[in-house]
Amino acid sequence: MQLSRKPGLVLSLFVLLCCALIVTLGVVDVELESGAHFGLGLPAQVPLLFAAVFAAAVGLSWLRCSWVDLERGICNAIQVSIQAILILVLVGCLVGCWIQSGVVATMIYYGLGVMSPRFFYCASLLISVVVALATGCCWTTTSTVGVALIGISAGLGLPLPVTAGFVISGAYFGDKLSPLSDTTNLAPAVSGSNLFDHVGAMMWTTLPTLLITLVISLFMGSSAQGSDGGRILLIQDMMRAEFSISFWAFIPPLIILVMAFFKVPAIPGIVAGILGGIVLSLANGSSAHDTLMVLFSGYEPAHLGQFAAADTPEAISKMTQAFRSIFLAGSPALSVDPEVFSSIGHLLTQLFTRGGMTSMLETICLIAVALSLGGILEVCGFLDVILEALMRHVRSVFGMVASVLASAFLSNVFLSEQYLSIIVPGRMFRRAFEERSWNGRRLAPTMLSRSLEDSGTMTSVLVPWNTCGVYVSSVLGVATLDYLPYCFMNWLNPLVALAMTWAGVAILWQKDASENESAASAPSLTGQVVGTSL
Incomplete structure (x- = not known):
């Protein structure tokens, strides 16, 4: 596409700042001391749509680009996320059938029995690391063990945003270092x-x-205050009344792990997990209609809602008599405070009412609108102009790395897609890494690829309208801005990379000419670690 006018730096910055202002004013809803509200508190789809309209209007009126080119850019941007959209649909099915078949409840049930509040955050982090390293996918990790860990956290009485933060930290560490990612x-x-x-x-x-x-x-x-044993037993009793708890429920997750071990792609692996959940549901006595309907509309608990409504001693007695084989003699359910009984019923009802294709429609809508904005910004060249201006002011290795980190983060914010935050800055900075030299040496390509992941991969989940942020928040049931402060791995990683570069630690250089001649058979340049002052 040829633009009648090339955007200038001032115009590009103006458009991006206006888009950011539109999105911010639309999404946030802050109550001031005077009682007034700052922001409209709208769903992110609405301000993103108006931001896309604004950017398109500037492209059409000032840059004289045609609507056909803008539309093609929008379609190309959305096409990048087709695989992500398919995975979203399948994950909705996976969550629904795993809840109905008792897979999620079983993991929570046994997890409550062995987890200690004191080491729960650490365990959540390490479990997510292992699963993500094995599967190569942070999305699969958060939608399987992540959902279970959130349930265990609720049962232990620990704050869900904190647990979500450590789950996400572990999932993104494993995803980042896994060769399968x-x-x-x-x-x-x-x-x-x-x-x-x-x-x-x-x-x-x-x-x-x-x-x-x-x-x-x-x-x-070490300072976490968990629930008492009676509350945990009550949660386990309620889950046993709703779901079939057995070790057979570990088979569907095991199927996904085995397929990941044999490097089966994500979509076939998720489908296999869905089929395993369907077979387990049928074996537990669910009808074929109910089992398959859950794939579309998600799961709605049958008995947990009744527990939530039991707010008197008489209602509790009636419930425990109806499930006499579950609420055994001596169980705290027989003498529990009605308010506690009802609150736990509400908690579990909210936790297990999810899944299905329909649960992902809002997420898919957000992805489509966000990527439309990203496609318009890409076609009009606003991001290219800003990145080129950055390069003209880079005078050091620290400046180069900082520019890549900042550009990848801004791409996550404005392009709303993790892949684009790697592709767009990577394409722009690759030439600079190949041509720029410091004291006769050039940075190794691994410095660029490492910086792209330190920021592009890690910060994607911290942006509420980014595909990763939208997906994780919808799966875990925790808002992006709620878990953001506790995603220590994700926001510390770029800062650690900056600090190490500033200190001259782990700077990777290309081999010099003599070394390249002696290693001419090597398929690529290998970075050497050199400590240097910048």
């Missing part, structure tokens, strides 16, 4: 490095950040 393969492909050099380079910034996050999880866990 799409972004881990995408970043070196864009920057010109190779996969295993890229993973090795990321160790320098990612492992220290994980250790810091691990220490924080232990510190926060």
